Amino acid sequence: MTQVDLAPKSCSNCPIRPRAICSRCTDEELNELDKIKYYKTYAAGSSVVLMGDPMTFVASVVAGVATLSRSMADGRMQMVGLLLPSDFIGRPGRETASFDVTAVSELTLCHFHKKPFEKVTQTTSHVQERLIEIALDELDAAREWMLLLGRKTAREKIASFLLICARRLGSREGEGLRLELPLTRDAMSDYLGLTIETVSRQMAALKRDGVLVLEGTRKITIPDLNRLLDEAGDDSDGVTLA
Amino acid sequence: MTQVDLAPKSCSNCPIRPRAICSRCTDEELNELDKIKYYKTYAAGSSVVLMGDPMTFVASVVAGVATLSRSMADGRMQMVGLLLPSDFIGRPGRETASFDVTAVSELTLCHFHKKPFEKVTQTTSHVQERLIEIALDELDAAREWMLLLGRKTAREKIASFLLICARRLGSREGEGLRLELPLTRDAMSDYLGLTIETVSRQMAALKRDGVLVLEGTRKITIPDLNRLLDEAGDDSDGVTLA
DNA sequence: TCGAGAACTTGATCAGGATCAAGGTTTCCA
């Protein structure tokens, strides 16, 4: 596989700065971070860490899509987070991974060695603040997702997922919104607590009912975002999935 | 209702200090906190805050049990957190509540006015650190719960819930473990993403199969914790619900 | 101690989504 190295050469041309853990860092602080960071690219489908592995780093997603998931002994699994560019991976103060992290597409991470990074958080209060913000945003998103998993119908689950993707990845096109789904049907089913067959059927139903237009299997157009919002049930204040 | 005021007179006799947000505070810092805090007791069943309400405080649970929940327009609801003594409520840096908070039993909270509390977190690094720890622990618990909601059977859900209660509330008794359930069957169903009838039936089934002994409707004994662990599916590393 | 309401249990039936099974597309590389 020819693999283009997508790593930015330095923080100055980094595409995710505004939302990342380092968003409020001064040039000087960035220089400090530079000493403890390294970029690495993972192939689509490869594993970044497995549950129980020692975690020697934390990282930011620079490009691509990763998933956080948890499995049961008999093979049942549930995705518990979707990691898009600027999202943060890892947990200062914890030695081993609590979940599996998997690259879904080709994935570039900006890694920080954990020990020195912890020193930075302890001494740099705005990094610590940013970390709290990130953790609390993810907590809100996780709880929102609990409502989805526990109480929503299959159709509502699909609509909610499309809504998240539309908000985070969509681009306006005339009346509607255009986007490319970041996940396969299979990964969608893992995320939504459904089977792949149910995902496929509900996508077909939403298409039949004019809620979305499919072009191939990943490219979709949402002609009317409010219609989709209705279908999603009760996402009144907007899901902002971590 | 005769209502005994359970509020401790001061931090020195506070039962939840070791695990609370103020666990690492010096006496001096406690004096500072003392100026911005107040105790308040809520009757069982009463609402502490509703989603969308302005949040003017953060708080620690001192005694009793509260729930965090989220509802849909048509009445469906999902509990997204169970708050036991020492757990923290609220989110610095957010103006309105993202979820409903309800007192399940008589509940005593130690409130801190939000604005001055935010000042404390900004200037006291170990409070900020404790806040990160708490948020990340809750995030882990929420993600663990997502696996339960998305993939576990009704029987496994009940067993997982009992396991959490046993770990956090149980006391050893001979071979087994004894505890009083903190929730009604109805609240359990909200928590587990089930109906009350299913909860009742599965409790009966677990009793029939000797996994638990019921005494009345809330007092239970677990003769064999490992047996319960098996029934819960895959809680290998231990659920520590926030 | 009685009575009313809340909390809980149990039974019968139903339905949404899982499972089993087969076939159709797309992608990718040899």
Add this chain to the structure above:
DNA sequence: TGGAAACCTTGATCCTGATCAAGTTCTCGA
């Protein structure tokens, strides 16, 4: 460019947990 594998769709059937409907057992105040 052809073939295999991955990915996706569609159909038939099944099963777990929801829903509907009575009862029963607690709890607590009068």
